[in-house]
Amino acid sequence: MGIWTDRVVPRLADRSLSTRPVMRLRRGAVAGLGGRVLEIGFGSGLNAGLYPPEVDQVDAVEPSDVGWEMSEARRAAATVPVERVGLDGQRLAAQDQTYDAVLSTFTLCTIPDATRALGEVRRVLRPGGALHFLEHGLSPDPGVGRWQRRLDPLQRLVAGGCELSRDVPTLVRAAGFDVLELESAYLPGPGAGRPWTWVSRGRAG
Secondary structure, eight states, X not given: OOHIIIIIHHHHHHHHTOSHHHHHHHHHHHTTOOEEEEEESOTTOXXXXXXXXXXXXXXXXXXXXXXXXXXXXXXXXXXXXXEEEESOXXXXXXXXXXXXXXXXXXXXXXXXXXHHHHHHHHHHEEEEEEEEEEEEOOOSSHHHHHHHHHHHHHHHHHTTTOOSOOOHHHHHHHTTOOEEEEXXXXXXXXXXXXXXXXXXXXXXX
């Protein structure tokens, strides 16, 4: 993987994904979670202080040892137990219908096979369970979308495999989910940043 991907990218992600606008969206993404929750792409634990009181337990899938180490203080301060249960969202070790909810924030852009990961999410969700997601991805503006596709090779190289042009709501629907809630918009900032700032927050079951 290399020093850049292993040690630098987790720190860049922690900084860029903990801004005030992003944290507001994270609060919306975790709203309604309850019971036993699986969080894929736990990262540095930026959601750990936001879980609602209805959550009993969080099982975390996180491939980065550095990210997991960075999350230590946040996990310790969390009001619910958090346990690392795997490294790969494409191959979940859980049995079928294990979880009441699954949470994914800024993760599906990077998993090599997002379709396979979403299939695993469906498998481990209990009947009536929901996928809560907050992801950046393909802009509906054609000009921005063209730039996202042009920038994808560089983005993958410098951001640990992350892609700008994945259409997450479409991927979620293609995996057999019904999208029950969806809000999409650009994060605040200059227009030059739009290839990176189209985000979608939703709930699917």
